[in-house]
Amino acid sequence: MSERATTAEGVRRTNLGEVLRLVHQVGPRSRAVITTETGLNRSTVSDLVLRLVTAGLVEEREPDPTRRVGRPSPVVVPSENIVAIGVNPEIDAIEIGAVALGGRVRERVRVDAAEPGIGEVVAVVADVVARWRAEALAGCRIVGAGVAVPGLVRMADGLVRLAPHLGWQDADIAAPLTEASGLPVTVGNDASLGARAERLFGAAREHEDVVYLNGGASGIGGGLILHGRLIGGVGGYAGEWGQTAASITDARDRRVEGGVLEDEVNRARLLASAGLGSADDARLAQALGAPDVQVGAEAARQRRILAATLGNAVNVLNPSMIVLGGFLGVLRQTDAQGFDDEVRRRALAASAEGLVLSSAALGADRLLIGAADAAFERLLADPLR
Incomplete structure (x- = not known):
């Protein structure tokens, strides 16, 4: 493949990510609005939306018929079948949520647990995800998981340096959770992820x-x-x-x-x-x-x-x-x-x-939404990965 073709494909992937991020974080919008907000030309936006539709990442729906003026373009909506898992281990429970593109919590469960260790959290999350895959999320694509930890998390690699109330120190939860669930895992501080959620969706x-x-x-x-x-x-x-x-x-x-x-x-x-x-x-x-x-x-x-x-x-x-x-x-x-x-x-x-x-x-969903949004980041950076 020529350098020019590689560069063109890289630009296309970047633009795909920009469009997907827009409808995920800002909300459904028409092709015309996407064209205005991205600065891309109309034919480029049409091609990008078609690629995202074909990949199952977005859907196009007819606009509200009561608001039609002239001939409005279809509305691009993030697919509710693209899901990330948010996890929040606390001193009294493990909370797990399935969050769709667009920030809506589709499924949620709280499992009581006293100061759960890494192994317990991994086992509980893997069990819940397996059950959801077979039942509530059957037919969905789960792109990853994010863990919101109440403690110090090293930004470079997601290592939990210290979660004192859980008794975790220099603990790796990402690798065992990936092995148990088959999902790429992102780990962050719970409050930072809560801030992310409230900034984007709250x-x-x-x-x-x-x-x-x-x-x-x-x-x-x-x-x-x-x-x-x-x-x-x-x-x-x-x-x-x-x-x-x-x-x-x-x-x-x-x-x-x-x-x-x-x-x-x-x-x-x-x-x-x-x-x-x-x-x-x-x-x-x-x-x-x-x-x-x-x-x-x-x-x-x-x-x-x-x-x-x-x-x-x-x-x-x-x-x-x-x-x-x-x-x-x-x-x-x-x-x-x-x-x-x-x-x-x-x-x-x-x-x-x-x-x-x-x-x-966002109430009680804020940490799960923030953790899931962090897990979506790989998809948003390269939607056709």
């Missing part, structure tokens, strides 16, 4: 400078997006908000001498104040909304510390949006306006101008 879609904090059973993590790019730092460990010093202005609010943020703003403490041994975020929200003095006092204490921490983040990073996931979003929702005002009060007025705060729009 509350932060219209924002390019975002601070995201995730509150889970094992603590607090975070993600940072600047100028539309997820910032990982030199090794991929950026965003460990839970390990920063807690911002406490009243000594009476401190519960752990010298404690970090996740020692003070803590899901287990909220559950204990409500007399709950365990509960999902929906039930926790109900408990925090009840007129209970002890629960209200603990929630208010944690909100004060969290608001002060976020005020510092606003001063340092000047984001346009802060998104709170998991129990942190629940804390905010007990009085969203009051909490948002307190964060702005804690920050410099200029830095907080135009600041928007939000609870995670």
